[in-house]
Amino acid sequence: MSMKLLLSKIAGGWVKAKSEKFTEHPIANLLRQDLIDAVKNELGTLSSNCLIKSSAGTGNWADVPWLSILNPLITKSTQSGVYPVYLFRADGSGIYLSLGFGTTELKKKFGALEAKKKAQELRTNIRSVDFRLKAWDEKIDLRSSTVLGQSYEWASAGAKFYPLENIPSDSSLLADLNELLEIYADVNIKLEKSAGSNLTTEQQVLPKPFLLLAGISGTGKTRFVREQAKATGSLAETYCLTPVRPDWHEPSDLLGYTSRLNGKAEYITTDVLQFIAQAWRAKADAGLSLDVEDIDGHGTCFVASGDATQLDSVLPYWLCLDEMNLAPVEQYFADYLSILETREWSWTDDSFRYLSDPLLKASTIQQLEETEREKLGEELGFIGDAYEELWALICKYGMGIPFNLIVAGTVNMDETTHGFSRKVIDRALSFDFGEFFPNDFTAFFAPTTCNKTLSYPIYSHANKSQTVFPDFDSDGQKSIEFLNKVNAVLKETPFELAYRAVNELLLAVICAQPADESELKAVWDDFLMCKVLPRIEGDADKLGDAPSILEQLEDLLAKEFSEIWNPELDSPGSFKHPARPDLYREYQVADGAPDSEKMIRIECRSKSKIQWMQKRLVSPGFTSFWP
Numbered sequence: 001m002s003m004k005l006l007l008s009k010i011a012g013g014w015v016k017a018k019s020e021k022f023t024e025h026p027i028a029n030l031l032r033q034d035l036i037d038a039v040k041n042e043l044g045t046l047s048s049n050c051l052i053k054s055s056a057g058t059g060n061w062a063d064v065p066w067l068s069i070l071n072p073l074i075t076k077s078t079q080s081g082v083y084p085v086y087l088f089r090a091d092g093s094g095i096y097l098s099l100g101f102g103t104t105e106l107k108k109k110f111g112a113l114e115a116k117k118k119a120q121e122l123r124t125n126i127r128s129v130d131f132r133l134k135a136w137d138e139k140i141d142l143r144s145s146t147v148l149g150q151s152y153e154w155a156s157a158g159a160k161f162y163p164l165e166n167i168p169s170d171s172s173l174l175a176d177l178n179e180l181l182e183i184y185a186d187v188n189i190k191l192e193k194s195a196g197s198n199l200t201t202e203q204q205v206l207p208k209p210f211l212l213l214a215g216i217s218g219t220g221k222t223r224f225v226r227e228q229a230k231a232t233g234s235l236a237e238t239y240c241l242t243p244v245r246p247d248w249h250e251p252s253d254l255l256g257y258t259s260r261l262n263g264k265a266e267y268i269t270t271d272v273l274q275f276i277a278q279a280w281r282a283k284a285d286a287g288l289s290l291d292v293e294d295i296d297g298h299g300t301c302f303v304a305s306g307d308a309t310q311l312d313s314v315l316p317y318w319l320c321l322d323e324m325n326l327a328p329v330e331q332y333f334a335d336y337l338s339i340l341e342t343r344e345w346s347w348t349d350d351s352f353r354y355l356s357d358p359l360l361k362a363s364t365i366q367q368l369e370e371t372e373r374e375k376l377g378e379e380l381g382f383i384g385d386a387y388e389e390l391w392a393l394i395c396k397y398g399m400g401i402p403f404n405l406i407v408a409g410t411v412n413m414d415e416t417t418h419g420f421s422r423k424v425i426d427r428a429l430s431f432d433f434g435e436f437f438p439n440d441f442t443a444f445f446a447p448t449t450c451n452k453t454l455s456y457p458i459y460s461h462a463n464k465s466q467t468v469f470p471d472f473d474s475d476g477q478k479s480i481e482f483l484n485k486v487n488a489v490l491k492e493t494p495f496e497l498a499y500r501a502v503n504e505l506l507l508a509v510i511c512a513q514p515a516d517e518s519e520l521k522a523v524w525d526d527f528l529m530c531k532v533l534p535r536i537e538g539d540a541d542k543l544g545d546a547p548s549i550l551e552q553l554e555d556l557l558a559k560e561f562s563e564i565w566n567p568e569l570d571s572p573g574s575f576k577h578p579a580r581p582d583l584y585r586e587y588q589v590a591d592g593a594p595d596s597e598k599m600i601r602i603e604c605r606s607k608s609k610i611q612w613m614q615k616r617l618v619s620p621g622f623t624s625f626w627p
Contacts, residue, residue: 014092018061028056059289059305064149090144098159126157133158204452207507214411215433221410229318231453240275248327251335277380279317279402286313302397308350324409325417345460358398413626430534462506470513489552522580528606537624550614575601
């Protein structure tokens with residue numbers, strides 16, 4: 001079938017198709033199979049150097065279907081970088097061939113509103129480096145009613161429109177595509193050479209959605225969480241500050257409870273539960289498929305699914321539990337800690353599926369009378385037709401942990417607070433706040449650095465994510481070998497590591513995507529700080545003596561990190577290459593400065609921490625990770 005006929009059939013049949021069953025629909029198959037084959041055929045040998053992807057939706061119909069042509073040397077995902085893309089109008093009236101660019105990184109760093117301004121700057125920059133784009137339309141109108149569909153409109157550097165009733169011949173379509181591919185290649189080369197371009201923005205995907213921010217009082221832990229939420233551009237929506245009370249001792253203090261004081265059962269909600277519901281509604285607003293699937297090993301499950309581009313519209317929701325350890329975390333946070341381990345992401349190409357066991361169980365909702373269920377739905381914000389189906393699914397299957405929820409607990413260790421059991425430490429990323437985000441008094445009025453924007457995890461099991469390992473550790477074996485050496489030191493102690501640690505180290509490598517030796521070892525160094533050292537505490541009887549476990553670790557790391565263990569100081573707080581890069585902070589530089597100027601190089605964090613812990617072991621004779 002010709003390109004012209006395929007484009008005509010897909011566009012012409014789109015509106016009717018959206019009212020019909022999605023699974024195995026012939027229009028979706030034309031887009032996913034026939035059109036991809038036709039583009040490959042038109043490109044000939046060029047297609048072997050391209051990744052050609054398309055989407056009609058995942059689970060449900062997309063409002064704006066698309067087919068993209070990616071150069072893997074530039075980008076392997078539609079979430080970032082520049083790429084040619086066919087975009088079909090939501091009303092089926094025509095098709096655009098566009099030079100599009102990913103908006104995920106822009107939204108997660110700057111928030112939805114500011115991202116549009118940054119996209120305009122990027123569009124202007126791209127159009128300025130190739131005069132041929134002047135003949136291509138600067139603006140497109142996809143006639144979409146969804147947030148995701150509308151975002152494609154401001155993520156275009158140039159486009160040509162083919163109305164349904166006047167789609168040009170195959171030869172004209174191919175000529176346009178070849179011209180755009182030439183522009184695509186030239187624009188990338190020119191932008192790489194230009195000091196004034198940044199196709200992606202710096203952000204750090206977290207391997208876990210539960211953080212412990214530990215440090216002395218006044219370092220800015222609570223404000224840090226607020227600033228991360230502020231970066232989404234929707235602070236009022238994506239931030240919930242919950243002060244922990246010393247008398248909390250069970251999950252109902254956080255997640256609510258069933259009351260029968262008035263004779264019949266009613267559910268008493270909390271701010272936290274309402275915030276979790278709000279994060280679920282955000283996924284519905286983004287157009288994700290929220291439905292039921294039969295999954296091997298799980299049975300019938302409530303799942304969220306979609307494609308990578310739809311994550312552009314799903315912002316992180318930050319729940320800040322302030323002074324988290326004023327009450328025993330193992331008690332009031334027990335339900336979350338257990339359910340956290342049931343999260344499961346699975347990816348097929350650019351399509352994902354997410355599921356989690358319920359925090360709010362279906363049986364708890366179903367024991368309520370219908371009027372009380374409706375009242376609970378209203379209190380949780382599931383009001384109106386837009387959320388009616390979602391609330392019905394929650395009533396039947398319960399409400400799990402939304403993947404866009406990040407829980408950050410601020411922690412002080414003094415006589416008024418509680419310590420952490422290994423159950424909590426093993427499920428969290430523990431940050432010594434002063435080490436990761438130091439207070440620089442000299443830069444109080446004019447900061448020279450900034451924190452990277454953090455985002456929620458999109459992977460849960462490294463052994464199911466082998467296709468996304470970075471080239472520098474393509475099978476994860478370097479990281480596993482390193483962890484084996486660390487575990488040999490911890491062998492036959494209470495601090496020995498298990499499978500969870502292996503999985504989370506590999507997830508950290510996947511999230512950071514290290515490009516060289518120093519970046520990979522920076523990931524290992526931060527993993528030691530967040531996951532290994534917080535487990536170690538006790539006296540000489542527990543840690544050994546001459547040498548202690550800490551001294552053995554220091555000797556091991558001095559060998560493993562030999563090239564970055566003793567870096568040369570460049571200026572106060574900054575070290576020369578090959579010191580390890582800071583994965584969580586960067587220098588503030590002028591717009592358009594190359595990425596190399598943003599990089600902060602630091603001494604290994606584990607080095608100073610181990611030495612500090614060893615000093616405490618010697619005097620006063622007991623040590624722990626916590627400041």
